[in-house]
Amino acid sequence: GAVVSQHPSWVICKSGTSVKIECRSLDFQATTMFWYRQFPKQSLMLMATSNEGSKATYEQGVEKDKFLINHASLTLSTLTVTSAHPEDSSFYICSARAIFTSGRANEQFFGPGTRLTVL
Amino acid sequence: DAKTTQPPSMDCAEGRAANLPCNHSTISGNEYVYWYRQIHSQGPQYIIHGLKNNETNEMASLIITEDRKSSTLILPHATLRDTAVYYCIVRVQNKAAGNKLTFGGGTRVLVKP
Numbered sequence: 001g002a003v004v005s006q007h008p009s010w011v012i013c014k015s016g017t018s019v020k021i022e023c024r025s026l027d028f029q030a031t032t033m034f035w036y037r038q039f040p041k042q043s044l045m046l047m048a049t050s051n052e053g054s055k056a057t058y059e060q061g062v063e064k065d066k067f068l069i070n071h072a073s074l075t076l077s078t079l080t081v082t083s084a085h086p087e088d089s090s091f092y093i094c095s096a097r098a099i100f101t102s103g104r105a106n107e108q109f110f111g112p113g114t115r116l117t118v119l
Numbered sequence: 120d121a122k123t124t125q126p127p128s129m130d131c132a133e134g135r136a137a138n139l140p141c142n143h144s145t146i147s148g149n150e151y152v153y154w155y156r157q158i159h160s161q162g163p164q165y166i167i168h169g170l171k172n173n174e175t176n177e178m179a180s181l182i183i184t185e186d187r188k189s190s191t192l193i194l195p196h197a198t199l200r201d202t203a204v205y206y207c208i209v210r211v212q213n214k215a216a217g218n219k220l221t222f223g224g225g226t227r228v229l230v231k232p
Contacts, residue, residue: 004162034219043206044163044222093162095220108220110155110162 003027004096006111013084014119020080021114023094030096033077034108035069038091050077084118091115123207128227137194139226141207144188149211152183153220154192156203163206163222166192197230204228 003026013019023033031052036044048069050056056069066088068080077096081088092115095108124142131137143152154166167174167181169190174181180193194201206225 006162036222043224044157046219046221049219091160095162107165110164113160113162115160
């Protein structure tokens with residue numbers, strides 16, 4: 001249980017285009033989802049926290065108009081990288097906080113990541 | 120959340136126990152110690168967490184010192200598939216804190232045959 005999927009797993013796009021990445025909790029509901037970015041040989045950096053039905057909270061230094069987050073349901077959050085540039089090339093990872101009533105309630109489960117390459 | 124310090128890398132032999140240290144000297148009383156690992160090009164995977172008692176599950180054991188200023192993750196019989204970056208994270212476990220996980224540099228563990 002507690003599986004998180006991401007789609008696509010990788011994407012290559014041209015500079016200036018927009019790319020949408022989906023994050024889904026497959027077998028549980030998640031009121032909160034998190035988006036991270038990871039550059040090669042570096043650690044994960046939290047970009048934003050999204051709560052279902054409300055606006056995302058962005059970390060300092062992350063442009064909210066460039067990285068649009070929509071959390072439309074308890075199982076789906078999307079990250080859209082608008083007007084992508086080569087410096088946006090990175091590994092994007094989402095996680096979902098489960099709302100189980102027992103066990104590992106409130107824990108985060110991570111997706112497999114999406115590798116974005118902007119040419 | 121309190122900051123953690125881990126060695127940047129370590130090697131261990133296949134079949135032997137791997138002991139991964141983590142210092143968290145500024146941990147506060149309501150902060151838990153979490154361990155995640157990230158295999159190359161994958162999302163992080165939860166391993167174990169604890170508050171002050173030692174914990175064990177099917178993946179690993181977590182030993183927390185009595186003063187809670189450091190901990191050790193033990194992989195009892197390392198396999199080649201355990202090669203990964205291991206992250207030690209401390210954080211408050213409540214909804215008000217947002218459950219954010221702050222990843223440090225981690226320890227890059229290489230299991231050798």
